[in-house]
Amino acid sequence: MSQRSATYDAKLLRRPFRRWWRETGWRHLVGVGVVVFSVFPLIYVFSASLNPGGTLITANNLFSNFSFDSYVELFNRPQQPYAAWFLNTLFIGLTAAAGSVLLGALAAYAFSRMRFTGRRFGLITLVLVQMFPQLLAMVAIFLLMLGIGEVFPAIGLNSQIGLIMVYLGGALGVNTYLMYGFFNTVPTSIDEAARIDGAGHARIFFTIILPLVSPILAVVALLSLVGTLSEFVIASVLLRDPERQTLAVGLYQFISQETSQNWSIFAAGAVLAAIIPVALFLVLQRYIVSGLVAGSVK
Template identity: 80%
Template sequence: MTTATQQHNPDAVIDPDAAVVGHPKRPFKRYFRETGWRHLVGIAMSIFAAFPLLYVFSASLNPGGTLVTANSLFSNFSFQSYVDLFNRPQQPYAAWFGNTLLIGGISSLGTVFLGALAAYAFSRMRFIGRRVGLLTLLLVQMFPQLLAVVAIFLLLSGISEIFPAIGLNSQIGLIMVYLGGALGVNTYLMYGFFNTVPSSIDEAAKIDGAGHARIFFTIILRLVAPILAVVGLLSFVGTTSEFVIASIVLIDPDKQTLAVGLYQFVSQEFSRNWSIFAAGAVLAAIPVMTLFLFLQKYIVGGLTAGSVK
């Protein structure tokens, strides 16, 4: 077409961007209406999500100790806040970090194990009260955990008089509280994923002589790895960032978690140090970010497959 036009009118000017063979150029209005606005929304959301992270990191590098002087991002650059974070005997950040990893790791592993056992029972077994039990788990989770703070305190206070190891000011007691309140939504989420696994696999294993325990540990757990990763990640994030119950149960500074300990840097009126607080928050985000990146390939599949049943 172009060659014929040139032969009939050799003086005609041809715009090379007017059309491309096989890939015609879209007008700007059409491009913006179809895909351009999505790019703008994506850029805006990326800036909205990244700015608080950059602001906290900039505040951790600002030796001023206030957030007002951190308004200019990265105007001051010093790692002194990170050094001071580990040189405060009255505020043992290293102990808080270790306690958080210990409590969060054990709680997440226990939540995954107990939730998987309950989900397998609800998915594969038929018994009286099965449907009522599922509904009860969901109804209990409708009430916020804050309503149970007084009951948890009184319960642990009474237990500490008989078994001090699992009562107040005990990390084991806090782990047991977390495990007791993590079976509702997690069990129902796992139950939906377990239903996607064909029951014919169980029947074939039973023909070969396998019982429920062997089927669960050797077959089912490998097939439901995505949802186990999702529940473990959500549980770890929830326990490491939980403040209310941890501040009531744990009293000694050496036993507290990061969420409780970091509050001490900004709770006192005349000794607030937002730089050290920001530095501690940046370091506290590293384990969660590392675990998220490690389990990233399981997250989307686990959430979407567990939500269709």
């Protein structure tokens, strides 16, 4: 058996170039092209952050200038507190991601394990509502938060808690449907065995189901965090004080005024802001493929 496998491997090594190119080689070329297409913008932004010129014209020559002055100046602007923006984004993003995971998991568990009137209609409604982005309801959200702020200022306009609640309000649809397919892959016999032992829905959910569906929880948390970090419109409308704004809103100040555009500092801030999603992606990457694919079998 080993001799046959060795002979087969030797034949593969002696494949003609045309056959190798038709079967395998073109895939390597496509892979290299995708890598170059994906990495070049990152290299360009990093090069622009090291260019003290402040304009994109002087940054066209990659790494022609090398200086960390933009990173130093980024934290030395009292009117543009980058450190506060970073911490605000971290707090809002992690809180919104955790809330999205919890609410989505609770809803998915209810739709997957319980049978009640309007179950199918409710699940379809959650998905259909997500067809309309929150941007279409921006005026209604602003007026709603304005009214809430008059009664409860802590969750009204210019409140990070209020912004988190707005994010959570639009996080149920797709997350619930994504988790619903994954929850259906967990055998119901596990729930029945736990009920025989006297466990209720809460104990089954927190101690049995959640550990089994951890891949989809990681995927939803990562997607929610990335979406929160890159969200600009709602955060720019609801957050007024510079000390409470997020990175997406704060970084825009470096390039919003035509007479004081500084692309080097903007690029430096963007590079540092990318640390959060990249670090989480590296930590959670082993869950991403299984979390996205496993729920599609139902």
